[in-house]
Amino acid sequence: MPDPDKPQQIIDAAVRVFARNGYYHSRVSDIAREAGIASGTIYLYFKTKDDILVTLFREKMADWVAHARREISGEPDALAKIRRLVALHFQVLETDPDLAEVVQVELRQGHKFFRGASAHEVSSYFALITSVLDEGMQAGLIRRDVPTKIATKMLFGAMDQLATSWVLGKRTYRLTDAADAVAAIFLKGVAVHAV
Amino acid sequence: MPDPDKPQQIIDAAVRVFARNGYYHSRVSDIAREAGIASGTIYLYFKTKDDILVTLFREKMADWVAHARREISGEPDALAKIRRLVALHFQVLETDPDLAEVVQVELRQGHKFFRGASAHEVSSYFALITSVLDEGMQAGLIRRDVPTKIATKMLFGAMDQLATSWVLGKRTYRLTDAADAVAAIFLKGVAVHAV
Amino acid sequence: MPDPDKPQQIIDAAVRVFARNGYYHSRVSDIAREAGIASGTIYLYFKTKDDILVTLFREKMADWVAHARREISGEPDALAKIRRLVALHFQVLETDPDLAEVVQVELRQGHKFFRGASAHEVSSYFALITSVLDEGMQAGLIRRDVPTKIATKMLFGAMDQLATSWVLGKRTYRLTDAADAVAAIFLKGVAVHAV
Amino acid sequence: MPDPDKPQQIIDAAVRVFARNGYYHSRVSDIAREAGIASGTIYLYFKTKDDILVTLFREKMADWVAHARREISGEPDALAKIRRLVALHFQVLETDPDLAEVVQVELRQGHKFFRGASAHEVSSYFALITSVLDEGMQAGLIRRDVPTKIATKMLFGAMDQLATSWVLGKRTYRLTDAADAVAAIFLKGVAVHAV
DNA sequence: TATGAATGAGCCTTCATTCAT
């Protein structure tokens, strides 16, 4: 009977190892040692080394989108939802430094991230943002001339770049301190009234 | 006497090869063949395979920043400069598909891109954008409460994400068509008056 | 208490699996699955994977020699016994295609077949043939100048090659059809009178 | 410019190593060391480890068939040719103990020997034997009722088994001493007149 | 300067075997 906790243990170990050495410079045996198991055991739960990375990303991304969706649903309107989303996006990365390193730096080999197996999870985050913007437009809070698909990518790109700069800059400041400014500028860019 | 054209030929060949196979799946001998030289010759001009990537990026980035700086200098004010910058950013990528693929996808192995040897070139692009925003603020066109460093990263991230999505989406539309919308939303976000 | 049928079930499963995939490309777990048991169970009855092959061969070979000895004992003289032996040798292989594949193809990794643990069983087949030839020589049916040890190997080699060619040739004809010709040529080669 | 002697050096080294350890227990690095080169160099001349074995066999077999064809062509008639062929078959193996070990023992993993890539070379040896028998039949030396294809396999099988027994028996006697007896028995089996 | 044959370190993956349950 396969151990239901093993995959999670392996993924958690992989996050730490990838954060430390980078994906390409991490050996499968490193992950195994970090997880406290034999390297062969990894292949009982993952098909290849790549599969670990892909699964890791999918899981984290799916968790994040579900979490974000849940959290913003309580907000009164689209503008508040965007503000909350930005704050959460930064918070989650700030809370888990290893994950931040992996997500912002190691995972950016295009074919494994936005492209390929993980495309679906990224899309669902984009869809979440777009749906909030559309909702805001319906409610008369977002300007009708805003192309929401483009605005979605702008917001994601803006948050993503702030996060990446923060990770690469050795986290010498608090990322969440930038949340209000980011949300404010973006919302002023797309909202009907001054915000 | 070193051939002054060889490094450029090698870089040009590398762009084509990396765009085709990705960095990690490109062999040094592939680049040599594409450049019409022997693989050993590459090591007369580049220290390692990584050095090709780093040099490639530095050169392209330096060229781009110089080009951008020159082009926007003719614009009447900061807002016009931003509009022009966005248009140029998209144009240059749309004009050279191989370069776009390499810059947006292959170069994103953090330690080689924003981090490490290329950090300086990225910084100078950021500095250019920030200087325009500061100029706009001095001229009373940009709101005084805008943190220009953060706004700079937001604009870069927004453009970058649009570009990445376009590359990964197989370039099924014209990237430059998004330029006006991106500039408009960003400027509305940071400018004093409606734009 | 060991199950007395298990070893036989495992060997039967192994014959099918080896015939399908070859010895080196068959996993112990494949044999276990074919036998409907867990792979660990195999090690209750066999020391190693090699042991399965060796035991398989010993058992089949011992069965075959006993069967052959019994069958030819009813024949009136040495020449008739040889004829019957050749017919039986081909029949038994034609009757069990999986066994034929394993014996003629998979088992030919010298050190596991004629050499090593199985040498005794092969020897006893050789001894059976030699004893028939010697008997024929005593009875004045086989020429006195025939070196029976050499003739034994010749006959075995001849039958074995016919069988191997038949297996490798996808069994596109009936192996037993060759029995008369093989026996006739061999006997003409060693007998006193024309046969 | 590839070294034209390297493949031969590698094959010669492989024969020695395979004879010593067997194919499956020989590492590519063993062959490299025996050949006095780096293991990577082997892959400049051979695609895989298997490719070494297949090429080895093809080359040796093609050489042997050409050699045999040339040697027997000087003999006066088919019967003399068969006698010479048997003598040569045993001589060549007796002369090169390492090759004998490899050919008679290591190469007998059906799919690599008679089957697969080497089938053509084996066939051409069979064809040579058959052509001699047919020639003898035309000349009235071989009985017309002899099925030459079957007789060919019998002769090959007989020689092959003698050779294998000799190799496995640690070569405690002279293989060539058996040549006359083998030829005599076979020829008596297929020839028209007593031989 | 240019070549490209040679090098050899490096690592993912398989699978026979073990052993706690």
Next chain:
DNA sequence: GATGAATGAAGGCTCATTCAT
């Protein structure tokens, strides 16, 4: 006895880099 999850040794192959020519 039976299980099957866990183990970990083993090795074929790649390819960046070197260097004799």
